[in-house]
Structure formats: C-alpha cells, structure tokens
Amino acid sequence: MGKKINLTIDGKKIQAMEGDKILWAALENDIYIPHLCAMKEQQQSPFAGCRLCFIEIEGKPRPVAACTEPALEGMVVNTRSESIDRLVEAGFNLIMSNHHIDCKNCAASGACELQKIAKERKIRLKPKKLVQLDMNLPKDHSKDCIIYDPNKCVLCGRCVTACRTEGTAVLGLAYRGFERMVTTFGDIPLGETECSGCGSCANVCPAGALIQTNK
Amino acid sequence: MKLTNEEKTAAIETSLRVLSNYNQEKGSLIPTLQQIQNELGYVPSPAMEVVAEHFNVMKVDVYSIVTFYNQFRLTPPGKNQVKVCMGTACHMRGGNIIMDSWKRRLEIDCGETSEDREFSLDRVACVGCCTQAPVTLINDEIHAKVTPTRVEGLLYAYQLDKDKENKKAGEDN
Ligand code: SF4
Ligand code: SF4
Ligand code: FES
Ligand code: FES
Numbered sequence: 001m002g003k004k005i006n007l008t009i010d011g012k013k014i015q016a017m018e019g020d021k022i023l024w025a026a027l028e029n030d031i032y033i034p035h036l037c038a039m040k041e042q043q044q045s046p047f048a049g050c051r052l053c054f055i056e057i058e059g060k061p062r063p064v065a066a067c068t069e070p071a072l073e074g075m076v077v078n079t080r081s082e083s084i085d086r087l088v089e090a091g092f093n094l095i096m097s098n099h100h101i102d103c104k105n106c107a108a109s110g111a112c113e114l115q116k117i118a119k120e121r122k123i124r125l126k127p128k129k130l131v132q133l134d135m136n137l138p139k140d141h142s143k144d145c146i147i148y149d150p151n152k153c154v155l156c157g158r159c160v161t162a163c164r165t166e167g168t169a170v171l172g173l174a175y176r177g178f179e180r181m182v183t184t185f186g187d188i189p190l191g192e193t194e195c196s197g198c199g200s201c202a203n204v205c206p207a208g209a210l211i212q213t214n215k
Numbered sequence: 216m217k218l219t220n221e222e223k224t225a226a227i228e229t230s231l232r233v234l235s236n237y238n239q240e241k242g243s244l245i246p247t248l249q250q251i252q253n254e255l256g257y258v259p260s261p262a263m264e265v266v267a268e269h270f271n272v273m274k275v276d277v278y279s280i281v282t283f284y285n286q287f288r289l290t291p292p293g294k295n296q297v298k299v300c301m302g303t304a305c306h307m308r309g310g311n312i313i314m315d316s317w318k319r320r321l322e323i324d325c326g327e328t329s330e331d332r333e334f335s336l337d338r339v340a341c342v343g344c345c346t347q348a349p350v351t352l353i354n355d356e357i358h359a360k361v362t363p364t365r366v367e368g369l370l371y372a373y374q375l376d377k378d379k380e381n382k383k384a385g386e387d388n
Pocket of ligand 4: 302303304306345346
C-alpha cells in the first residue's frame with residue numbers, strides 16, 4: 001500500500017492511495033457522497049449499514065457502496081444517475097421516517113449530516129409518502145456532559161465504535177427491528193455506567209442523538 | 216426489574232457451573248446463554264456479566280445478543296405464564312386488545328414479570344387453533360375466544376384457587 005493511483009469521479013480526474021475506499025477519495029476531493037455510518041479510521045472494516053453511499057463504477061452491473069469499494073487505477077466512477085439518486089432517496093426516506101425531526105430545537109442543526117444530505121441531494125427531510133414513526137422514547141440526561149435522544153438516532157453505529165476506541169466501551173446496539181437502538185448494558189442511564197464522559201460518541205454522531213453539553 | 220438476592224446468587228452460581236464446561240471459544244457464547252436460559256428460565260444481568268467476562272467480550276455485546284433473539288427472556292418467568300397469541304388470525308380478531316387487557320390487569324408490560332413473581336406476560340405467534348381466535352395460553356392451557364371480560368374472569372378464578380390453597384395451607388399447619 002501507499003501507492004498513488006489515478007481515477008475519475010464524475011468526470012474529475014483525481015488521485016488516491018491504492019486501497020483507500022472510494023468514499024474517502026471522493027470526499028477528500030470535494031466530491032460529496034451521502035454517508036452516515038462510515039468512519040475513515042475504520043475503512044478496512046466498514047460497517048456499511050446506512051446504505052446511502054451508493055455509486056456506479058463503469059464495468060460493474062450494479063451500484064456499489066462507496067465506503068466498501070477500494071479505489072483502483074483507472075476506475076471511472078459516477079456518484080449521480082437517475083437510479084443512484086432514486087436508491088439514495090429511498091434509503092434516506094426510510095431513515096428519516098423514524099427520526100424525530102425537530103431542527104428548530106436541535107443542538108445539531110447546522111452541523112447535521114442529515115440536513116446536509118437533504119440539501120445536497122434536494123430531498124425533503126420529512127418523507128412525503130411514509131408514515132412517520134415516533135417511538136417517543138425518553139431522553140437520557142443522567143450524565144451531565146452528554147444528552148442522548150434515542151428518537152434522533154439513525155443507527156449508524158459510529159458512537160459504538162468511538163466509545164470502544166476512545167471511551168470506556170459502554171455503548172452497544174441492542175434489540176431488533178423497530179426496537180433496535182443504541183443503548184447500554186441493561187438499558188441503564190449513561191450516568192450510572194462506567195461512561196467516562198469523554199464525548200467521543202457525541203463527536204462522531206452525524207445527527208442530534210448524542211450531544212455534548214459544555215458543562 | 217429488581218432481582219432478589221436469591222435470584223442473583225442463583226444466576227451467578229448457575230452461570231459459573233454452565234461455563235465450567237466451555238472454553239473461551241466465542242462460538243460457545245450463544246450455546247452458553249441458551250443453557251443458562253434452560254436452567255433458570257431466563258438470562259439475568261448477573262449471568263450476562265459472568266458470561267461476558269468468561270468470553271472476554273463487552274457486557275453490552277452480550278446484552279445485544281440476548282435482546283436480539285426472542286428465545287431469550289430477560290425477566291424471571293412467573294409462576295403463571297400468560298401467553299397472548301399474536302399470530303395472524305388472533306391479531307385479526309383483536310389479539311392486541313386482549314394483550315392490552317392483560318397488561319392493564321397485571322400491571323406489567325409484555326415480556327415482564329409481576330413483582331410478586333405470580334405472573335409473566337408474553338406474546339406468542341400462532342399456537343395452532345386459529346378457529347378459536349383470539350387465544351391466550353396460561354401455563355400451556357388454551358383459553359379460546361378471549362374477551363376483556365374473560366381476562367377478568369380468568370384472573371378471578373385464579374384468585375379463588377389461590378385463596379383456597381392458602382386456606383388449605385393454613386388448615387394443614
Ligand atoms: S438531527 Fe438533524 S435533521 Fe434531525 S432534528 Fe436535528 S438538525 Fe434536524
Ligand atoms: S447515537 Fe448518533 S452516532 Fe450513535 S448510532 Fe445513533 S446516530 Fe449514530
Ligand atoms: S457510508 Fe457506506 S453504507 Fe453507510
Ligand atoms: S393465530 Fe392465534 S392460534 Fe393461530
């Protein structure tokens with residue numbers, strides 16, 4: 001590894017490190033691809049759960065996820081097409097259909113990856129054709145420096161990874177189906193766990209589900 | 216739900232005994248949990264903690280597994296196990312209304328056990344007598360065409376039985 005290669009994304013000729021995932025090569029060259037779950041440090045074992053980073057590669061019959069596809073010499077990539085846009089919009093709508101949308105009162109507003117995707121791809125934040133599912137789960141205020149609002153979680157899993165690499169590994173994904181959520185052992189409030197309050201989870205949260213307060 | 220001290224001790228002792236038959240191979244994690252569930256009827260927190268330590272994984276990851284599979288219970292099974300059928304036929308015939316009646320009367324949620332450990336409430340999928348929908352099982356006995364009033368009646372009958380038992384126990388002493 002460590003070899004520079006050339007590829008083309010949306011007609012733009014760029015260079016990337018061989019083996020780097022296309023998502024990162026694109027982002028580093030100001031080509032935006034929607035993404036929620038990817039973390040650059042984890043690119044050798046991507047979670048690939050949000051299904052928003054679809055791209056087309058010339059010669060491949062089907063769209064692929066940019067966060068799992070390594071950049072190779074001479075590749076020709078397209079991030080936009082009718083079918084890609086449709087895929088991304090459908091995935092985004094599904095994610096937003098159980099996201100508690102309340103940008104006006106949300107601490108993440110402005111730095112929110114969901115707002116960014118909506119703006120970049122001209123998709124409504126609130127899906128038109130889907131019923132909104134609001135679980136109305138209680139917020140966790142038990143830790144004085146972190147607020148966790150499960151109703152805003154998009155299950156990208158980034159906080160779980162961050163908590164393991166930089167924190168005390170208290171966060172995990174539990175339950176399944178509609179009930180799936182980021183939680184702690186036994187669903188106990190963060191303030192009663194071994195959480196160190198490092199805030200690395202809030203740092204990587206692409207939405208307003210984990211917010212660090214400056215207390 | 217708060218576990219009693221006896222329940223905690225049983226959880227730890229059982230887990231340690233079950234684990235003594237397994238090495239630290241991660242593939243044994245689920246079989247261990249299954250065996251604990253078979254012996255205790257549920258997988259309590261102290262058991263999950265012992266298991267996590269044995270396999271050297273995060274305890275929240277064990278929690279993740281236990282909450283993922285329906286076969287695992289997190290609360291002790293009640294002395295009387297109420298199972299409301301939520302299969303297609305029962306659902307169509309108002310199974311959720313029956314579930315709500317049980318929840319209201321027992322004052323517990325689905326998947327929970329009453330404080331006195333007398334009742335636990337669960338949902339099951341089609342028990343094979345759809346013509347009798349909506350169906351509730353109490354300790355494997357089938358109750359057909361349940362209505363909210365029938366829920367009251369079943370609980371009343373249970374209370375009578377219990378009073379009789381208590382009286383008998385009183386006389387025997
Ligand atoms: S997380 Fe983003 S989309 Fe959701 S309410 Fe906050 S700002 Fe709005
Ligand atoms: S809390 Fe935030 S970072 Fe964690 S899974 Fe949910 S959206 Fe992702
Ligand atoms: S960023 Fe690729 S699947 Fe989430
Ligand atoms: S659906 Fe309830 S018995 Fe078949």
